[in-house]
Amino acid sequence: MKKTKYIRLFLGLVLTIILNLTCFPIGVLAETEAEQGTLIPIIVFSSDPVYNGDPQILAAVNPVADGPDLNPELIEITYKGISANGEAYPLSTIPPSVAGTYMVFAAYRGDEDYQNIDDKREINIKPIELKTTEFSTEKPITKVYDGNTSVLENALKGLGNAGVIDADINEVIFNYKSATFLFKDVKPVNPNLIILKEMTVSGEKGKNYIIVDENKVTKPLASIDISLGANILPKPVEVILTGQDKVYDATPNLHDYQLSVTKTDLIEGEELGAFGAENFYPYYGEINSQQKDVGNYYVWATGGFYLYGINGTNAENYTINNQTIVSNKKYDITLATVTVIPAHVSKIQGEADPALTYAVWQDDSGDGFNKGLYADDVMFGSLEREAGEAVGTYDVFLGSLNNSNYRVILADGTDKFEIIKKEEAVAVYGGNDYNNGENRATEKEEELPMPYMGIALLLLLLIAGAIFFGKNRLTKMD
Known part of the structure; x- marks a missing residue:
């Protein structure tokens, strides 16, 4: 009997403990629920935001309007999903920062002012x-x-x-x-x-x-x-200027030329030509110095030339890379040939020699002659005559007469200078003079006084003689 009594007491104690343990949470919960307020927090979810490179908070728990503040420690927001690159995003309180699809959990564990609340929503962070x-x-x-x-x-x-x-x-x-x-x-x-x-x-x-x-x-x-x-x-191409020798003409101008395009600069199968327009003026000399005088020079040109297509080539696909072009070799400006024809010059014996004048004619390659030199060119030096002061004729020579741009040829200089005996001189003829490329022959005549007194005396003698012989003849007849 005694043993049975202890057993009953032990079982009663165990049952009491079990009941207490079972009922305690319910009491606590009831007490907690009794402490919560009546207000309901507001949960706001984002509406599919666009990726911006930063973590994006996709939900917020807010207090009611004009209500007391929420306790931040009672707010719970977590995220779980799959990012756009296919990787799983495990449950985390850290907001996602990459594009993807996420389940967002938001909750508030109630307090004396607010009730307990939770919600969830699937939200996409869209790619840009x-x-x-x-x-x-x-x-x-x-x-x-x-x-x-x-x-x-x-x-x-x-x-x-x-x-x-x-x-x-x-x-x-x-x-x-x-x-x-x-x-x-x-x-x-x-x-x-x-x-x-x-x-x-x-x-x-x-x-x-x-x-x-x-x-x-x-x-x-x-x-x-x-x-x-x-x-x-446009593809750059080189234009080459080809010139030629010329006879001096008092200009630096290159009259005959060719323009060509370097073939290695062209696309295979295409062909270009170059031409000079009205304002294309190639010249002999250096890049900044045009030369007109006889010599050996490169030929140059700056601008005024253009490309044109051949056999269907589109010239607009190319551009000239050298607006100043030069020949690959030098060319000669050679001497121009002129002929000097001395004028007939004379003087009276004993007088000083007058100037030996002349005319100049250009040689124009067999088609005739043009008078004078080119442009404003002049001759330097002078002709010379054969030595001597005796009465007679003398030859005329080139002497020092020259111009470095001309080959000067003397024509018909024989017996072109004459010395006249003073007593026999009736007239003295001056020669031609030369000035600034023009030659003028000026003939001078000096007239001697006629022997009028001698003629008159001769007539008087003839009249007197006729009278004298006439009288004698009449006397004899008587």
Whole structure:
């Protein structure tokens, strides 16, 4: 009996403990619930924000209007989901910072003013949409004309889009299947473009972006063709000036020339020519010094020449890289030939020699002669005559007469100077003079006084003689 009594006491104690342990949480909960207020906090979820590179808080628990503040320690917001790159985002209180789909849990553990509340919602952080019109490169896209539409490897250096945030520039890569120019010529009818086929985005942050065509309703997410403005620059070519020798004509002008384009500068199968316009004036000399005198010179030209296409070649695809051109060799300006014809000059014996004058005629290569020298040229020095002071004729020689730009030939200088005996002189003829390329022969005559007194005396003697002989004859007849 005694043993049974202890057993009953032990079981009663155990039962009491179990009941106390079972009922205690209910009492505590009831006490807690009794302490909570009647206000309900407001949970606000974000509406599918767009990726911005920063952690994004996708929910907020706010107090009611004009109500008491919430206790921050009782607010609970957690995130769980899958990012755009396919990686799982485990349950965390840290807001996600990359594009993806996330389940957001928000709760408030009630206090004396607010009730306990919780909610959840699926929210997408959307990738940034990159517009096709906002692609660009570090430098303008250009290439020198090469006869095709291919794009050089470095032409698209720094390919990017204005929609990529600064922090991601080095972590976003744009890939394309091919790149070609729309036109091959320098100046097509419509503006030139580069077409990038099947553009995609990659890189560590690439999944946070998609390329869209804002001009179309459908926005492809995988790849898209885009176009970029581009230019083809004309290919420089060298123009060569070929001259020739010429006879001196008192100008530096190169009259006969040829212009040619260096063939190695041209695209295979294309052909160009060059021509000089009305304002094309090639000359002998140096780059900054035109030379007209006899000598050996390069020939030059600056501007005034143009390209033209041959056999269908488009000349606009090329440009002249040397607006000042020069020949590969030197050419001669040779002596012009002139003929000097002395004038007949005379003097009275004992007088000083007058100037030996002359006429100058240009040799124009067999078609005749032109009087005088070129332009304002003059002769230097003078003719000389054969020595002597006796009455008679003398030959005339070139003497020191010259001009360094002319080959001077003396013609008909024999007996062109005459010394006249004073007593026999009736007239003295002056010769021609030469001045400033013009020669004028001036004839001078000096008239001696006629012997009128002698003639009169002779007539008186004849009359007197006739009278005398006439009287004698009459006397004899008587």
